[in-house]
Amino acid sequence: xxxxxxxxxxxxxxxxxxxxxxxxxxxxxxxxxxxxxxxxxxxxxxxxxxxxxxxxxxxxxxxxxxxxxxxxxxxxxxxxxxxxxxxxxxxxxxxxxxxxxxxxxxxxxxxxxxxxxxxxxxxxxxxxxxxxxxxxxxxxxxxxxxxxxxxxxxxxxxxxxxxxxxxxxxxxxxxxxxxxxxxxxxxxxxxxxxxxxxxxxxxxxxxxxxxxxxxxxxxxxxxxxxxxxxxxxxxxxxxxxxxxxxxxxxxxxxxxxxxxxxxxxxxxxxxxxxxxxxxxxxxxxxxxxxxxxxxxxxxxxxxxxxxxx
Amino acid sequence: xxxxxxxxxxxxxxxxxxxxxxxxxxxxxxxxxxxxxxxxxxxxxxxxxxxxxxxxxxxxxxxxxxxxxxxxxxxxxxxxxxxxxxxxxxxxxxxxxxxxxxxxxxxxxxxxxxxxxxxxxxxxxxxxxxxxxxxxxxxxxxxxxxxxxxxxxxxxxxxxxxxxxxxxxxxxxxxxxxxxxxxxxxxxxxxxxxxxxxxxxxxxxxxxxxxxxxxxxxxxxxxxxxxxxxxxxxxxxxxxxxxxxxxxxxxxxxxxxxxxxxxxxxxxxxxxxxxxxxxxxxxxxxxxxxxxxxxxxxxxxxxxxxxxxxxxxxxxxxxxxxxxxxxxxxxxxxxxxxxxxxxxxxxxxxxxxxxxxxxx
Numbered sequence: 135x136x137x138x139x140x141x142x143x144x145x146x147x148x149x150x151x152x153x154x155x156x157x158x159x160x161x162x163x164x165x166x167x168x169x170x171x172x173x174x175x176x177x178x179x180x181x182x183x184x185x186x187x188x189x190x191x192x193x194x195x196x197x198x199x200x201x202x203x204x205x206x207x208x209x210x211x212x213x214x215x216x217x218x219x220x221x222x223x224x225x226x227x228x229x230x231x232x233x234x235x236x237x238x239x240x241x242x243x244x245x246x247x248x249x250x251x252x253x254x255x256x257x258x259x260x261x262x263x264x265x266x267x268x269x270x271x272x273x274x275x276x277x278x279x280x281x282x283x284x285x286x287x288x289x290x291x292x293x294x295x296x297x298x299x300x301x302x303x304x305x306x307x308x309x310x311x312x313x314x315x316x317x318x319x320x321x322x323x324x325x326x327x328x329x330x331x332x333x334x335x336x337x338x339x340x341x342x343x344x345x346x347x348x349x350x351x352x353x354x355x356x357x358x359x360x361x362x363x364x365x366x367x368x369x370x371x372x373x374x375x376x377x378x379x380x381x382x383x384x385x386x387x388x389x390x391x392x393x394x395x396x397x398x399x400x401x402x403x404x405x406x407x408x409x410x411x412x413x414x415x416x417x418x419x420x421x422x423x424x425x426x427x428x429x430x431x432x433x434x435x436x437x438x439x440x441x442x443x
Numbered sequence: 444x445x446x447x448x449x450x451x452x453x454x455x456x457x458x459x460x461x462x463x464x465x466x467x468x469x470x471x472x473x474x475x476x477x478x479x480x481x482x483x484x485x486x487x488x489x490x491x492x493x494x495x496x497x498x499x500x501x502x503x504x505x506x507x508x509x510x511x512x513x514x515x516x517x518x519x520x521x522x523x524x525x526x527x528x529x530x531x532x533x534x535x536x537x538x539x540x541x542x543x544x545x546x547x548x549x550x551x552x553x554x555x556x557x558x559x560x561x562x563x564x565x566x567x568x569x570x571x572x573x574x575x576x577x578x579x580x581x582x583x584x585x586x587x588x589x590x591x592x593x594x595x596x597x598x599x600x601x602x603x604x605x606x607x608x609x610x611x612x613x614x615x616x617x618x619x620x621x622x623x624x625x626x627x628x629x630x631x632x633x634x635x636x637x638x639x640x641x642x643x644x645x646x647x648x649x650x651x652x653x654x655x656x657x658x659x660x661x662x663x664x665x666x667x668x669x670x671x672x673x674x675x676x677x678x679x680x681x682x683x684x685x686x687x688x689x690x691x692x693x694x695x696x697x698x699x700x701x702x703x704x705x706x707x708x709x710x711x712x713x714x715x716x717x718x719x720x721x722x723x724x725x726x727x728x729x730x731x732x733x734x735x736x737x738x739x740x741x742x743x744x745x746x747x748x749x750x751x752x753x754x755x756x757x758x759x760x761x762x763x764x765x766x767x768x769x770x771x772x773x774x775x776x777x778x779x780x781x782x783x784x785x786x787x788x789x790x791x792x793x794x795x796x797x798x799x800x801x802x803x
Contacts, residue, residue, distance in 0.1 A: 140467020140696065171695065220641065243646075270466050287559060291647040320787040321496045322467070350754075355747030362744075374736065377728035377756075378748040384724050385751035387785045414757040417694055 135267055135345075136274035136333075137315030138325045142347040145418055145426070146315045146410070147267040148175040152427040153434065155191040155198035159262040162255060165204045166248055166269060166277075173202060177420045201261070205251050207244030214247045218292055242280030243293070249281060249300045256303060268312075275332045278304060278312070278339060307340035315345045318395040327402045343406040343437065345430075346399070349392065350412045356386045408433040447685075450779045451802035453716050454480045457685040459580060459678065460589045460716075461601070463707075464689035465699045469720040469781075471495045472788045473689045474591035475503065475525065476797035482523035483798060486586040489524045491575050493568065493593045500527060502790045510536065512579070517791055521586075526575075533571040534561035541667040550660040556653040568593045569601040577675045602679065602710055606672060685715035688776070690769065692719055692762040701772050717778040718801065719766050723759035724782060730756040 135150060137143040144165075151163040162185075163172060170180040176188035189200035256264055268274040281304070285297035304310045312333050316326040326344065333339050360375050370378070400407065410429055413422050447453035454460070454477055462474040474490050481488035489512045492505065500506045504513050505527045512524035535552055542548035551557050561567060572590055579588045592601050643651045678684060686707060690700040704714060728736070733749075733756040740749040770778045781800050788794060 138467055139465050140691070140693075144695075215645070218645075220645065287555075288645075288647040288650055290649070291643070291645055293646050324497065353747045353750050353754075355744060356751060358744050358748060360745065360748070369739075370736075373727040374732070377726035377733070378736070378745060378752050380724060380726045381733075381752035381755045382748040384755060391785055412754075412758075414754045 135265060135313050135315060136329065137270070138322050139270040141315050141317045141322050142410075143270070143315045144171045144267050145175065145423070146313070146345045146347060147265050148172045148423050149410070149426040149430050150313065151200045151263075151265045152189065152191070152423050153430045154263050154265070155189055155200045156427065156431065158191075158196035158198045160199045160201070160260075162201050162203055162261040162264045164252060164255075164264060164266045165202070166206070166267065170202060170204055172267065175418055175420065175423050176200065176202070178202070205248050207248055210247040210251045211244055214250060214296075242276070242283040242287075245277045245280035246284045246293075246297055246300060249277070249304070250296050253300050253303045256309070274312075275329060275337070278333065278337050282337075305338050311340040311342040313342040313345060315347055316399070317348045318346055318392040318399070320395060323395050323399050323402075326399070330403055330405070341405060343408050343433075344399070344403065345408050345410060346396065347410045348412040349396070349409040350385070350389055352389070353385060356382045356389075358382075406437060446775075447715065447777055449802075450716055450718075450777050451480070451484070453685055453687075453777055454587070454802060455484050455486070456683065457587060457715070458681070458683040459576065460587065460685050460687055461576075461592060461679075462589065462687050462689055463592050463601075463703060465696055468689050468691045468696055470689045471591050472499065472794070472797060473687075473718050473720065473781075473801075474589050475499070476788075476794045476801060477687070478525070478587065478589045479517075479519070479523055479791075479794050480798035480802050481587045481589075482517070482519040482521035483795075483802075485520040487522040487584065488587040488589065489526070489579055489585045490589040490591065491572060491579070492525060492527050492591045493572065495527060495591075496787065496789065499787075499789045508532070510575075515791065517795075524585075528568070528572055528575055530568050530571045531561050533575055534567065537571075537574055537671075538664075541664045541671075543663055547660060547664075551657065554653060554657045554660065556650070556657040569603070573601055573675055573679070574671075577671070577678060580678060602707075602712075606676075680712065686712060687716040687718060688714045688773070689718045689720065691721040692723075692765055693721075694761075694765060697765050697769055700769055704772055714773050714776045717769060717773050717776045719769070719778065719780045721783045722766075722780045723755060723762060725759070726752065726756065728752065728756065730760040733757075 135143055135147040137146070147163060151161045154161045165172060173180045173186075173188065178186060178188040185201050185203045187199050187201040191198045191200075252264060252266060255261065269277050281297040281300040285294055285301065288294045288297070314326050314330055314333075316322045330341055330344075334341050360370075360379055396407070396409075408430060410426050413425075415422065447456060460474075460477055462470050462477065464470045471492055471494070474492065475495070478488040478490035492500070495503070495505070497506070503515055503525050505525045507527070508529035509526050510529050510532050512526045515523045515525060517523060538551050538557075539548045542551065569592070572593060576588055576590050579585055590601075639651055639655070688700055688703060690696050700717075707714060730753075733753045737746075737749045737753040740746050766778070766780065770776075779801055781797060784793075786793075788797060
């Protein structure tokens, strides 16, 4: 799951994980930013590197679950060195700052190792689905580009092999796809379109549907003249009339902007749009995620069956 | 930091303003508007942008990466210019400036390890943003330089940036390999040989050879780099350098903002200003009464208006409380709020509107 900062990418990832768990899948939700932003959405405390199962959902046949896991680049590098026979060296390397040199010598190595760790988890098949809350937009492309970069720089060695394996995984449309998240505003829509071309054409990674977050539900009758109200409504005081007029004008303006951007997105990008309604509360907890998961489940059910190429 | 009591004063007295914050809160637009506000008060201001939205960049005439400021004409008594940071070329300039001769510069610039570092290393963009700031500031051409910081995962990456290369240069591998002139084979120290061989097993021998060649060609330039890094750190800590935190009233971005404040204080710095963008409009009715109105007016011709009011007040309910909390967390900063705009800012008129809201 990838998207510009501030579009609700973490909310969308938590929703995706929850909707999948409801169908009986065991889901691993991976965060790569170091601090768990999704734990509160499951009513849990923010987690560290350890895994924590935060949700159990009764599916049709099996009980699905969501497990949170944080993988940071530095931890992935140390862990990778340990599992590739560099165990004795790690202490020395870390204390002398040589790890930094390795990372400097090979741009993208840390991102690659995070992906490598995820690939290992995918191969273990402990989980049916792994949802990755990817770094914010521009970084997401760099993140997915990292295996190519490393493969081109490190022409030999274990790292070269690792890069090749990760490329096989992310380039396989049956195993991996990218879901882009945006909101119906101009700049986020533009960035989503740019990212989508980078992901699909440059990186050769399959794109799933687009999630448009925070879509205002349509409200009729915003253009009424409050001076023309009938007797029953005349109980309104001046403040209330003013407030109703201000809120109507604001909502109508936002709705128009949103319609334009949704149409523009459809014109620019021939991908299915899954629209999440704007939540008017101020925090996102388990109830809100459950509500969005209903919307997502319904939208996924309505998608056409995938056609094999 | 400055001790300005209004945002206008902050813009009018700072020599350097660094705009920080997470993505999606209007940081680039705010940075440009801050520079414009300074130009309106008669100052010569330049804004260093990282990744402006295309329409805004085009409107400002900075649609391409550049290393020199582009003047923006407008009805202000001062001067306004902008540039979109070209990270790689800026790094090349830094190398040329510190190299002893053209030959040393070319040797470094053509090294593949260097090209990787300058083009893609995380932190390089931050390092070069700060380097460009330093260069513009010391040119004497500007009364104010505004920097729009890159959207990094680490809030303080740009502060760490000047230390990046000096840390690299203080590295034991660097010291080991520069003791020799003949590549990896020529490295005399046996311990160094062992470490380099291990590294070659990880990343391949080519990478290690190129890295060694890079470090060897760097010899003699360390002091210049370290001095520059020190000058830059001093500038960032100067009284007339102001950090401005840009946020939105959403709880997650305010959490990020508080995290950022903690981090910046840990570095013995402080925020001089806080800009909260995307504020929902205030209405003279509270969320509770709005919810009642929605019920009372259900089925009438005013039902739509009542729904709009209930939704708006519910969404905005805690905004002011959260902004107050942020103000308490940054007691030395001047705080301004900017309303959610109905359209993206993509011209100079739009920026002027923001500048007015900031300095009103």
